[in-house]
Amino acid sequence: MLNLVLFGPPGAGKGTQSQKLIEKHGLIHLSTGDLLRGEISQGTALGLEAKKLMDEGMLVPDEVVIGMISNKLDANKEAEGFIFDGFPRTVAQAEALDNLLESKAATISHMIALEVDAEELERRLLERGKESGRADDANPEVIRKRIKEYNDKTAPVAGFYKNQDKFKSINGIGSIDQIYGAIDAVIEQ
Ligand code: B4P
Numbered sequence: 728m729l730n731l732v733l734f735g736p737p738g739a740g741k742g743t744q745s746q747k748l749i750e751k752h753g754l755i756h757l758s759t760g761d762l763l764r765g766e767i768s769q770g771t772a773l774g775l776e777a778k779k780l781m782d783e784g785m786l787v788p789d790e791v792v793i794g795m796i797s798n799k800l801d802a803n804k805e806a807e808g809f810i811f812d813g814f815p816r817t818v819a820q821a822e823a824l825d826n827l828l829e830s831k832a833a834t835i836s837h838m839i840a841l842e843v844d845a846e847e848l849e850r851r852l853l854e855r856g857k858e859s860g861r862a863d864d865a866n867p868e869v870i871r872k873r874i875k876e877y878n879d880k881t882a883p884v885a886g887f888y889k890n891q892d893k894f895k896s897i898n899g900i901g902s903i904d905q906i907y908g909a910i911d912a913v914i915e916q
Contacts, residue, residue: 728833729754729808729914732815732824734885735841736877737870738848738855739899740906744841745812747907752914755803758812759792762799782862784872786816786880793823800827808836817880821887838888839910841899845874 729752733741742758749756763781766774777787796814803809815821828834843851849870856864863869888894897909 728806728836730811730828730833730835731809731914732811732835732838732888733813733841734838734888735899736843736845736848736881737873738852739841739843740903741812741841743903744907744910745810747903748810748910748914751911752808754808754810755799755806756810756812757796757799757814759787759795759814759816760812762795763787763792782869784863784869784876786876789817789819789823792816793820793827796824797827800831804831811835815884816877818883818887821884835888835891835893837913838885838894839913840885840894840896841906842896843899847900848874 731748731754733745733748735741742760745756745758748754763774763777767778767781768774773791777791780787792814796811800809811824815824824835849867852864852870853867855861856866863873885894895913897906897913899906
């Protein structure tokens with residue numbers, strides 16, 4: 728199985744690159760952001776709770792996202808592999824993912840980290856916010872809060888995978904195809 732974690736701050740290009748990777752490698756794309764937005768659009772209790780936090784730029788509680796990922800792994804038992812996009816975002820989520828995969832005799836192959844500076848992240852997210860209708864992309868203050876949440880709670884997850892010798896850093900600035908080429912080179916190694 729090929730199991731990739733795509734890692735990086737909000738707006739680094741995780742979702743964008745995931746789309747290209749699933750086309751080539753036939754992996755199942757699991758984006759916790761997309762799953763949460765699905766819950767919001769269906770108006771579920773989980774979605775209502777998540778919306779409040781997401782609109783403020785905060786992370787959703789670990790147990791909520793871990794439960795969603797666990798359900799998706801169970802529903803895709805025959806998959807050749809997964810791209811985890813925007814998950815894990817805390818060390819507790821990373822530990823839970825290792826345990827979930829271990830129970831299926833699987834493991835993470837690589838964590839691929841997209842490196843982009845804060846100024847470029849803010850520019851990209853505000854640009855997307857003009858059309859996406861996403862409340863968390865429209866407001867510079869919320870974007871800065873998301874980047875702070877990333878630095879405080881998510882950045883330490885890189886250390887978790889460095890300790891397992893699975894961490895690969897990629898420059899996330901450049902054309903989408905250039906960045907995809909660099910990611911693909913890591914996978915082909
Ligand atoms: P996500 O949906 O994961 O949102 P994101 O970080 O903004 O997405 P991404 O990084 O994939 O955006 P992309 O670069 O593709 O999370 C949203 C919220 O959900 C979080 O704030 C949190 O509240 C909650 N959440 C999700 N997962 C969670 C978890 N595990 N635990 C707790 N809470 C969780 O795109 C950005 C823009 O850049 C696009 O417009 C794109 O076109 C553009 N772009 C991409 N690559 C580019 C390039 N090379 N050059 C120029 N522009 C580029």
